[in-house]
Amino acid sequence: MPLSTALVITDRPMRYLKQLVSHLGHRATTRLRGDGRGTVALGSGTCALAATPDGLSLIAGAADAEGLARVQNVVARHLVRFATQEHLSVDWTAPAAGGDLEILDTVVGDYLLSHCTPPDDVLQELATRTREATGNASRMQVAHDEGALLTMLTRLVDARFAVEVGTFTGYSTLCIARGMADGGSLITCDVSDQWTLIGRPSWERAGVAGRIDLRLGPAVETLRSLPVEPLIDIAFIDADKANYPAYYEETVARLRPGGLVVLDNVFLGGRVFDPAYQEQDHVAVRQLNEFIAGDDRVESVMLPVRDGITLVRKR
Numbered sequence: 623m624p625l626s627t628a629l630v631i632t633d634r635p636m637r638y639l640k641q642l643v644s645h646l647g648h649r650a651t652t653r654l655r656g657d658g659r660g661t662v663a664l665g666s667g668t669c670a671l672a673a674t675p676d677g678l679s680l681i682a683g684a685a686d687a688e689g690l691a692r693v694q695n696v697v698a699r700h701l702v703r704f705a706t707q708e709h710l711s712v713d714w715t716a717p718a719a720g721g722d723l724e725i726l727d728t729v730v731g732d733y734l735l736s737h738c739t740p741p742d743d744v745l746q747e748l749a750t751r752t753r754e755a756t757g758n759a760s761r762m763q764v765a766h767d768e769g770a771l772l773t774m775l776t777r778l779v780d781a782r783f784a785v786e787v788g789t790f791t792g793y794s795t796l797c798i799a800r801g802m803a804d805g806g807s808l809i810t811c812d813v814s815d816q817w818t819l820i821g822r823p824s825w826e827r828a829g830v831a832g833r834i835d836l837r838l839g840p841a842v843e844t845l846r847s848l849p850v851e852p853l854i855d856i857a858f859i860d861a862d863k864a865n866y867p868a869y870y871e872e873t874v875a876r877l878r879p880g881g882l883v884v885l886d887n888v889f890l891g892g893r894v895f896d897p898a899y900q901e902q903d904h905v906a907v908r909q910l911n912e913f914i915a916g917d918d919r920v921e922s923v924m925l926p927v928r929d930g931i932t933l934v935r936k937r
C-alpha cells in the first residue's frame with residue numbers, strides 16, 4: 623500500500639484541519655479527535671491529519687498509486703482553496719510502502735550505539751557467539767543500546783521480580799538480571815532449548831545465573847501459571863507477535879502499581895503504519911498499540927527505539 627506524507631507550513635494548522643474535516647465530511651467519512659488529530663477516509667484512500675508546532679502534517683495512504691494520487695489531490699486542492707490569507711504549499715513525498723520506511727537512520731543508529739554505556743566483555747562475547755551459532759536469527763537479539771535501556775529501567779523500578787517473554791540466547795535476559803537488586807528473580811520464557819542453551823554460560827560468567835529462572839514452554843501457559851497478584855516489577859515482551867495481546871493482559875494483571883511493561887518491535891519494521899499488511903502478527907500488534915493508548919489502567923509512551931518500544935506503567 624503506497625503511503626506519502628507532507629508537512630504544510632502554517633501558523634494555523636488546527637484551523638485548516640477542522641475546515642478540511644468539516645468540509646469533506648459531506649462526501650467522506652471524517653473524524654476529529656480531541657488531541658489535535660483528524661482523519662479523512664475517501665473512497666480512494668485515507669489521509670491522517672495532525673496539527674504540529676510547524677504546521678499541518680499529512681499522511682496519505684491508498685490501495686494503489688492511482689488512489690493515492692486522488693487522495694493527495696483532493697486534500698491539497700482543498701487546503702490551497704481554504705487559504706485565502708496565505709499561500710499554502712503541499713509538497714508530497716514520493717510514495718513508500720510501510721515495510722520500506724526507514725525507522726532509524728543507519729548513521730543515527732550507529733551514533734546511539736556508541737554513545738551509551740559500552741557493553742562489557744560478557745555481553746560482547748554473547749553477541750558474537752549468538753551470531754556465530756544462529757546466523758540470520760541473531761537479528762532477533764536486542765541491540766546493545768536497547769539492552770542498556772532494559773538494565774536502566776530495571777534499576778529505576780528497583781525490580782525484585784521480573785518476567786521476560788522471549789529469551790532467545792539470553793542477551794536481554796542478562797541485561798534485565800543485571801539491573802535487579804540482590805535476591806531478585808527473573809522468570810524468562812521461551813520454547814527453544816537450543817537457543818537458550820547458548821546464553822546460559824554468559825549468565826554464569828556475569829554472576830547472575832542464580833537470579834534467572836528459565837521456563838521452557840509456551841509463554842502464555844507460563845504466565846497463566848503465575849499467581850494473579852501484583853508482584854511483577856518489570857516485564858519485557860519480545861516473542862511471537864500474534865500472542866502480544868495475551869502477553870500484555872497476563873503481565874498487566876500481575877504488575878504492581880508503578881511497575882513497567884516494555885514491549886519490543888511495536889513498529890514491526892514499519893508494517894504497523896501500513897494497513898496493507900494484514901497478517902495475523904500485523905493485526906495483533908496494530909490492535910494492541912491502539913488498545914494500550916486507551917487503556918485506563920496504565921500510562922504509556924511509544925518510543926522510536928530500534929524497531930519501536932512501548933513503555934507501559936501501571937497506575
Ligand SMILES: C[S@@+](CC[C@H](N)C(=O)[O-])C[C@H]1O[C@@H](n2cnc3c(N)ncnc32)[C@H](O)[C@@H]1O
Pocket residue numbers: 762763764787788789790791792793794795811812813814817839840841842860861862865
Ligand atoms: C525476538 S526473540 C527474543 C530475543 C531476546 N529478547 C534477545 O534480546 O536476545 C523471540 C523469542 O521468542 C521465542 N518464542 C516464540 N514463540 C514463543 C512462545 N509461544 N512462547 C515462548 N517463547 C516463544 C522464540 O523461541 C525466540 O527465542
